[in-house]
Amino acid sequence: MNVRKDSEDGGIRDRDTEGRARNARPRDGLGRPLPYGTEGVERQPEGVVRTPAETVREAQRLLDAGMPFHAHEVFEDAWKSGPDAERTLWRGLAQLAVGLTHAARGNTAGGARLLLRGSGELAAYPEPVPYGIDIDGLTAWAERLAGGLRGPVDAGASAPRLTVA
Template identity: 55%
Template sequence: MPPGRDRDPAGRPRNARPRDAFGRPLPMGSPGVERVPDDYTPGPEEALEAAARYLADGRPFHAHEVLEARWKTGPSGERDLWQGLAQICVGLTHLQRGNLRGAAALLDRGAGRVAGYRDAPVDTGRVVRLAGELTGTESPDLGRKLDELAALLREGIGS
């Protein structure tokens, strides 16, 4: 176990390293943007709203953290939906960082998980189409696509 690594009471590592607005790690002690807490356990509507807010703010990495928290703490039967949405957000993060290969891999993987999920609170067909539109795109209008995905997530609130 690395000395000084921040761990929770069960011994699992925490991700205490500060991050910038695009989710890139910063040196320890640097000021970073506010993070999603390690112990965050959102319900489905809360996760959709928080992720939509981060996407609308141009912060898909943080949307991924929210969706990841839901996937890890929600019912096992919903795992593919939340994991797929989180992977799509990581794909968007890779696009922001200019990593087209990483973006394509995560967008495809996430779309595959979301496509296989039934009874979702979001329109999975539209989410999959949006991920497909971004795969292999060198210069997408990323801001517009983040807003589109945010709108799709918000449509799922209260359904």
């Protein structure tokens, strides 16, 4: 990560080696930025190409650890690097993870909206659903959580099971 001076407003901006904006601030387990110099949670590397099984396994590990923001990044990599036919699947899973992130942060309206959006994406995914992903269980979980949000939830305790048991 490079830090350079932004010539437009004179402020300092975090940039990667190609000059794209990349925030280098540490983050907590829910992806919230922390002050520079604070110890945060290790971030998920971007652009990692995993097999679908690795994606599901890593995302489940992060969800179980109460880190849905980081699970969303794993799903986002799959959505961006996977076959076009599976983009709806991975995007829907990413939206569920972001919805859980917002719910854990206490943003009940945004959390519910993203949970329902992700649920809708998954419900529209054509049969057969690959990789053992439990579409019915996930959509029921998302709708139940979205309908019951009244304040922050415990992300780890509220995490869904991604696959059929």
